[in-house]
Each structure stands twice: as structure tokens, then as C-alpha cells.
Amino acid sequence: MLGPQMWASARQGLSRGLSRNARGWASGEGKKVDIAGIYPPVTTPFAANAEVDYGKLEENLHKLGTLPFRGLVVQGSTGEFPFLTSSERLEVVSRVHQVMPKDKLLLAGSGCESTQATVEMTVSMAQVGADAVMVVTPFYYRGRMNSSALIHHYTKVADLSPIPVVLYSVPANTGLDLPVDAVVTLSQHPNIVGMKDSGGDVTRIALIVHKTRKQDFQVLAGSVGFLLASYALGAVGGVCALANVLGAQVCQLERLCLTGQWEAAQKLQLRLIEPNTAVTRRFGIPGLKKAMDWFGYYGGPCRAPLQGLSSADEEALRVDFSSNGWL
Amino acid sequence: MLGPQMWASARQGLSRGLSRNARGWASGEGKKVDIAGIYPPVTTPFAANAEVDYGKLEENLHKLGTLPFRGLVVQGSTGEFPFLTSSERLEVVSRVHQVMPKDKLLLAGSGCESTQATVEMTVSMAQVGADAVMVVTPFYYRGRMNSSALIHHYTKVADLSPIPVVLYSVPANTGLDLPVDAVVTLSQHPNIVGMKDSGGDVTRIALIVHKTRKQDFQVLAGSVGFLLASYALGAVGGVCALANVLGAQVCQLERLCLTGQWEAAQKLQLRLIEPNTAVTRRFGIPGLKKAMDWFGYYGGPCRAPLQGLSSADEEALRVDFSSNGWL
Amino acid sequence: MLGPQMWASARQGLSRGLSRNARGWASGEGKKVDIAGIYPPVTTPFAANAEVDYGKLEENLHKLGTLPFRGLVVQGSTGEFPFLTSSERLEVVSRVHQVMPKDKLLLAGSGCESTQATVEMTVSMAQVGADAVMVVTPFYYRGRMNSSALIHHYTKVADLSPIPVVLYSVPANTGLDLPVDAVVTLSQHPNIVGMKDSGGDVTRIALIVHKTRKQDFQVLAGSVGFLLASYALGAVGGVCALANVLGAQVCQLERLCLTGQWEAAQKLQLRLIEPNTAVTRRFGIPGLKKAMDWFGYYGGPCRAPLQGLSSADEEALRVDFSSNGWL
């Protein structure tokens, strides 16, 4: 079982409230939470019969608990949330909440296609212990998801959510970028505290930082691939799939950025790009889970239709880690 | 209430089993159903409070029943299925089944992201009266949805489905084309009877027709925009959003194609393109529902986050109909 | 040497002025040329030293002359025009003009990036014997090539051209679709007689046919892959790379379409798709030239940076022909 003191001890050396946020964000001015920091988007472990393996989930959390994360993202894209039933989504969050120490943030993905379903899932996520929700853009009707529609959607969700809302744009999955003008408008909502942007266009991230600078609005990079660049441009953290495998290194990169050690940060950043691409764009969650198996976590199978890696892919995955000195 | 005799009378003049299928498909050779013909993908009517309005649904079905459709598609993209709960999806299909005559086909969308959920929804759809299921490609993890993954997915669904399966590729929504080689492999499955292709690339449709010619496999165009071309290349019908508004005209186009009146077919086809684009790509379901209101059906509002049309958009929609002589 | 009588004899059986154009186009009403028919976009033969081999060009033309083409396209994308100097472009057209009979049309590609250069090349093409020019959209600054810019460009070219102008949209090469509204505007210009559309979106082709129906404006399909569909929707011919290899078959497909033998047309169309894709999208001009070598023409090498096929690609190319009964 993961004890609060383990998480606390993992946080040594980083006095977040002070140095972290170069943009002068301060809690207590109407918005409810400081989300700055690193988050692994935790995977959902499945047993061989495709059922959620809550025991393995707790084991993984136990190991992740030794690292100085700001919190955990549960039911992000990496969590295979589209493959879970509503009750599974809630149960996973509930279990994570139970074993997480209270000084960590639990960001739960609550996005659904309809506004109403998203509101209901958001409320339920709050009830099972989420500290904030991360709401992916609806996207099936992306041809009609213009700024106006998305502003209506997120405003409704934020109005009715008992906990803060984080916007979530992930075009590789959704085929849709949350437009900058919509983000700027939404940043003024008192219950919308920030955004996770997984698109990798740091000029866009910088523009969002710039145009929301008068709001309490925090931007998280959606991948370690562009984490250093995002920090350099005013982002305050990242949700990084690779942190499920190389969590210490991702946190080290954070620390190097926050303490202005940019040369060392650059060296580390460069060595993380290939393994990160391998566990995201190149081999997806099957690649991430395979790497987790190698690094002492439980990866295990994905739910269908996601397939396991071929042996050739597995070898290529290994090279992406070993050629950068991680294996 | 819609009586079977109304549907039957609507079918006058078309002896489908004989002339329809130029590719020589014959039922009873292992595959269970002839899907050739025109289908409106019915919309889901909502009341002002966003609840499904089953009364309006029945009214619409009553009017659609006067037309010589082969059947109805329920819970396609046009049906806003991603905005419905699982029980709503099933209830809508159940209601349609109750009021539809038995000689019409009820194709129900049962696609979900996970294979397991798709199987379960498929079985349930059969229980509430669907004659076949139309299964959209899973797509959230489209980077990993290669032919191998999709073949596994559809094979599993088809193996376990008590009713025939129709593949459904709709890249405008999913960002994913079901690869031709996967279609060819899947066409050999005894419980996979055909495909709806909404991509609009008729060269691809022709290639699929060509490479599945030795199978009992039928291709439906996913839009009236390329219906004539699809017939000319060996498709056997279409699932056409515009048929919710100009159903008689879409059926007339079918008849002209099936009876070889290509010049008249061309003239009609050309006049249907702009209104069709208007109620699909250009203005989406809100455009379709608005047009339904004009043409004696109940359109009504969409569920959020889909927004109603602006007055400027509504005017442009009207021009797309009036400039082609339909209003 | 290719004699006029050979070309004339090749045209047996097709009374083009009468039956060809279902849209009622008639020459002499202000526009200068009827472009209806099939054209091979001729390749530019290179010797081993990469110089243009004019002898081989004449040999190819001699063989093409036995087929009932409406004419030849010279300096289309298939002609590797971007790899030729201006004087080579003109010399090739001049040579083709000298050996072609005068009842055939010589459509010469004269597009350049700037309007001024396009005008100059157009005038020069007329001087060396082109009957009409085919002008590709400028595209390097595609972000600024909106309808207004393209209308200005083509209007200027058409105003100053001594010969008729054919618009040419080829998004696979240019990343740019000539917008439908620009086409409609340009169709009213007395010196713009038609368009070659290589995009493959037959709904778009149909829309262009429909919206220019009151003009003397003719649409050519840019590939045999969608030739039948284009005819069925009102196009009047095609510029077909595959006609450099299977010219008789492409002309046969034309005749079947023009004479309303749609079932036979469909069968032939389906067998042409894979070889066509092989010599265009899949293996490009190197594939086309390799196939020409097989079918009695001179293909030879491409200019660098285009590379020859690997032996694996060559084998795949062969299968695309043999599996459809052409080898």
C-alpha cells in the first residue's frame, strides 16, 4: 500500500509554490488549484481476460509514488478510457483516489461526446475523489466543432462542475485542435484553470501562454517530447506518457528547467525524444505497456482492438531506449 | 402508426431480387441478407429539453414509410449516436423496429471503441430487432488501427454477432479509412455481408467492388453525392442523409440507375449535390434537421455540443436547395 | 514517321461531334475548340545521359498514333516538365507538333509559378504549334492562392493567350484544389474552354459540370481511375497516364461510355484501376516508364531526383498488371 509519507518524501527539494511558476500565477485569486508539475497519465492494467486488474494498478501506483510527481492523470488517452465502461472509468479513479496521498492532485479525464454526458461524468468524477477534471474536446462531429460550439460545451461543463476543469486538446486522437481564440475566451472562466496541449506545436503553446497571461490559466505540455521547449515558453508542467517508464528522468528534466540549468536540461531532453516517440506516436499504448514491463511496472495487454507489438516492433522499441542509454 | 401495407405499397415497380445487383450476388449462398437499396440514416429527434422525442420519431418514420426505401439505418453518424446512452441507442432501435414493416431492413449502428463493447452492443441490437448491424471503425487510437487490428476487431464482432455485419468507413468523422486490403480479407467472412463507404473516393469504391467480386459482398455509397457514380461502378445502394429530406428523389435516382436511364440519372444527380453537401459536410446534422423542418418532417434541435444554424447559415442552406429547384 | 491517315483510321466508328457531348456543347459559339476525348499525357524520353531523346519520342508518338485519341497532352505532370528547361519544354512541343496530324489536338502544359512567366510560356507554346494550353495552378505560395488570386492569374493568362486555355488542377502534386467558385467564374471567360481535374473527387467534378452547364466549358478527368464515373456525370474525356501503356483499352472504355454500354464499361473500368494506380500514385512516372518498356514503348529513365524502381517495386508493378489480365 502506498503511504502518504512516501509521496511526500518523493517531493524533496522542490518548493513548488515559490519558484515553479514563472508567470506569476498565485492560487487563491478565484481559481482553485495550482496544477503546475509533472503527471504520468496512468495506464489501465488489464488481466489476461481483459478485466481491469486493480491489484496491478495499485502496484504501479506504489512505484510511481516514489517519484516527485505533482499528481496523476487518470483516464487520459493513455488510460484507454474509450475502452472502459462508465462504471469502470469511475471505479479506476476511485481506486486511485484511495491509494493516493492527499497532497497529490488527481486529474481525471471526464470527456464524453455530448455536453450532458460530460457534465454527468464530471460530477461523478468529483464524487469518487478527483481533484480536477481534464476534458478532451468532443470530436466525432469535428466539422461542426468550431470555437462557438466548443466554448458553449466547456462553459456548460465548467459551470456545473464542482471541481476545476482543465481543457484537453489532443489532435492525434481527435483530429481537432481546440482553437486558440476559444482557449482565450475559456481562460476567463473562473472554474477553468488550465489546459493540456498534446499537439506539439510549441508556437501555439506559446501563443496560448501569451494571450492568457492576464488570467489564472496554466498550460501543461501533453508530452515529454516538447517539455523543455514548453517550459522555456511559459508552460508550467507536463502530462507525459513516458513518465510511466522513465518517471525519475522526466522529473529531473522538470527540475533542470525550473532551476535554469538549460544546458543539462537540453542534454536530457534530447535523450528522451526517441523513447518518448516510441511509446506514443510510433508504437502507442502497446509500446508503452511493453516498456513498462521492462522497467519494473506492470504493463500487460491492451484491450482489443489494440494489438500487442510484433517481435520486430518490440525490437525497434528496445533500440529506441537502448540507443539513448536507457536500456 | 405506420402499417406494413404502406411500406409495401411504397415499393411498387421495383423487382429488386432480379435486376438490382449487376454483380450476380444471390442470397442463400451462405450470406444471410441482400442489403441492396436506399436507406435514410434516420435522425434522432430531440425535444426542447434534449430528451429523445419518440413521438416525433414515429411521425418521421410514418412519412418515410411512404417511400420505396430498402430499409432504415438507425444510429449511424446522422443519428447522433455518440450523444446517446447505450440504453437510448437500444430504445431508439427498438421503437423503430416496432413501427417498421418486416419486409424492410433495419440496419443498426453498433460500433463502439472496444471490441468487447461492440460485441455486446451488437448482440443487444439483434435482441431489440435489428436485421443487421453497421459497425463503424474504432478510431480513437487511429495511429494503431492498421489492417491487422481492424481485421481482428471485425472478425471477432462478426463471429459473435447473431445477425449480419456491415462494415462502415466514414473518414470525415473518424479520420480513418478502412484499408482496402482489410476489406478484402473481411469480405470472406460468412457473416460480413457488405460495407458502407462514406469517403467519396469512387476509385476506392470501385477497387473494393473489383477485389471482392468473388465474395457475396455488397457495397453501399455513404452519401447521395456520389450515388450515381457508385452504381455505375458496381455498388448496390446507398445510405443517404439527404433521403431524410428528398427521399423520393433519392429513390428516383436509384431507379434511373438500375434501369439504365443514365442521362436522366445524371440530370437528377447533379441537382442533388449542393443540397446534399449542405446537409452533410457544410452544415452537418443541424443543417439536415433544419431542412427536415422545411420538408414536413420533424428536425428539431441537436444535442449539445452541436449548435443550431446561424441565420446566415440557414439562408445559405436555403439557397443550396432553392437554386437547384427543390424549394 | 506518323502519317495523318494513320490517326484518321484510328478514329473509326466514333462520330465525335454528335454523340460525344451529352451536355449539349457545340463548337463555334464563341469558344474555339472541342476538347472532348482521350489524351495520353506523353512522357519525355531521356537517354542514358539524361538528355531528351527526340528519336524515342517520335517512336512513341508513332505507336500512339495507331490509337483513336482526341490528341496528346505534352508537358503535363507526366511529362516531367518541372525537370525541363524552358527551351526543352518548347522543343518537345515543337517536335510533337511536327509529327502529329493536324486533326489531332496538341494540348501543351504552359503553367509556371508567376503569371508573367505563364503568359510568356503560353505565347511560346502557341508559336511552336500547340492548339491549346493546359495551365496548372501556381502553388508554391498555396497559402495565398485563394480564389481571387487564381481568378486574376487565369484571367490574365487567358486574356493574353492566342490559343484556348484549359485549367488544370492536380492536388497530388500541388497540394491545392482549384476552388469550384473560381472555376465557375473562369468558365465564363471566352478563351477558357475547359478543365482537367486530377483530384479524383467525382462529386466535385459533377458539381463543376453542374455549375458551368450554361457555359461552353468541358471537363476532363485527370486519370482513368475515375473515367467511367466522370463520363457518367458529364465529363467529356480524360487525360490518362495509363493511355501511354494501355491506350486501346482506355479508348475502348471511352467508347463503351459514349455508347451507353455501361455494364461492359464497368467491367473494363474495374480492371484498369490497379494498373492505373500503379503507374500514378503508387510508383509514379518511374512506374509508368517501366510499364511502357514492357508494352512496346520506350520508357527509359527519369531525370533525377526521380529514381528507378527497386526490383521489389517492379515486381509489385507487374502484379498490378498481371492480376488484372494485362500481362
Added chain:
Amino acid sequence: MLGPQMWASARQGLSRGLSRNARGWASGEGKKVDIAGIYPPVTTPFAANAEVDYGKLEENLHKLGTLPFRGLVVQGSTGEFPFLTSSERLEVVSRVHQVMPKDKLLLAGSGCESTQATVEMTVSMAQVGADAVMVVTPFYYRGRMNSSALIHHYTKVADLSPIPVVLYSVPANTGLDLPVDAVVTLSQHPNIVGMKDSGGDVTRIALIVHKTRKQDFQVLAGSVGFLLASYALGAVGGVCALANVLGAQVCQLERLCLTGQWEAAQKLQLRLIEPNTAVTRRFGIPGLKKAMDWFGYYGGPCRAPLQGLSSADEEALRVDFSSNGWL
């Protein structure tokens, strides 16, 4: 007239050979030039009659000469090179060479579609005074421009070029990204010294830096929009259209990055994004030239088909500058 001493005085305070290159690149180890620094890609001024206005060119160069640039890029995409004849391309470079001091680098764009033409243009560029050439990827046949073809192309050019070669990838214009594996292979060529990457994907830029770290290979950002991020990841400079307008500010951003003043750099970077987007992606060269008119340079018209800005666009352009405090 621009005197060498003006350029020299403009370079005060930056000892480039020492601190600039964090990656340890040192000249003299086989490669011939250190390209680290900032470059404006100079525009080509046209008179009202569309002729090149060499007088205005010299005036612009005079003003640019007061700024601490590493050199000038001539005939980049911003220079409207596709609209110039070969002799104009060379004459412009020759004129720039004549008025530029010898301690500045003149990088001349010499890319053409064919390898042979690129070689010839490269040799000619060297003859008229270019210090290095910047070679855009050939792209018209992008479907065949795989790594193998591009490696052949660039190797041939670099083998035959009397001056160093800089690779140039600009997908917004070409629709083609020079693949990372091709860059890595080409980085080993003794006459290929670096790359300009205009794609804006800094994860890709970082990966290129990382995988070429054992070569003398320098990466330049192709836009100021991601200049800070590129420096932070190991790039050594930038070719920045905005430097034609806000050259002092771009050089200041360089200095802040090179001296580790990342907070001040971030503030400046953020204010440069909107004006940069305005003069590149949003309004293109017409926007850049309009802004040059405002800032004391000669912008003037573009060659057709590029059109001037509408008054509404001009106003939006102005806001992008004024809202960031630059007007």
C-alpha cells in the same frame, strides 16, 4: 551605400566563435563555414511595373546592415524565387554580394526541381558571390521524394557544389518534410553544413540536433515563431522573415538566448509570435512587404499571382503588431 564598417559595428558585443554553439561545433574540421546566427530572408523589391527594383534592394540592404545579423538569405521562399527567371535570381544575388561586407554570410537559395538544374544554379550562385547555398527539397513529385531519392539529390548537389550546402525543408510550401533519417545520412557529407527547418515541429528539430551531434552539422530555425525553443534545444540560429521588419528585436532574442537570459527571452519571444504569424502563415509575403513599408523599408508589390492585402487584412495585420506593442 552599405560599408563594411557599418556591418562590423553592428556586431558589437557578440563573440560568436566562442559562446554561440553549445553543441561544440568547431570550424576547420573539414566543414567550411559556421552558419550560426540570425538571417533575414530578404524580399525581392519590385517596381510598379513588376521589374526587380535593384535600387530599392540596395536601400533595404543598407538598413538591414545596421543590425547584427550573421548574414543574409537571398532567394529563399520569402524572396519570391519561383517568380524570378534564372538570370534574375543570379543578378539579385550578385547585387547583394556587391553591397554586403565580406564578413557576412550570403546564403543563396539554389534549389530547383531537377538535380541537374540545382547543380547548375548552385555553381552559378557560387560564381556570383554566394558563400553557401540553401537548397529546398524538390517536391513536385513528392509522392516519390522518399529518403533514397532525396539523399541522391543532395549528395549529387553537395558533391558538385564549390561552396557549402545547407538543406532546406519548408513543408508549408512544399508539402514535404525532409525525413530525419535522410538528414542524418546527409549530415555526414563534408560539404553539407547544416539545415534550415521551417516546419515548426521542435521535437523534430531536437531529434535532428540529437542524431547529428557527432557531425559538424548546424540547425537553423526557419521562423522566429519557434526560435527560442530551437535555441533551447540546440539549434544555432534562425532564418526569420520577421527580421525584415523587426530585425533588432530578433537579434535581441538571439542574444538573450545565447547569454542564458531565458526569462527575458521568453517575454520577447511571446510578443513576436503574432506579428511573425501575420507576415508568414496568415498574410504571407504581401503581409511582410506591407509591414516593411510601415517600418522604414521598401516593401512594395509582389509579383502576380500574389495579390496585395485587402484593407480588412491590412487592418488585421496592423493589430497583430500594435497589440504586441510594435506599432
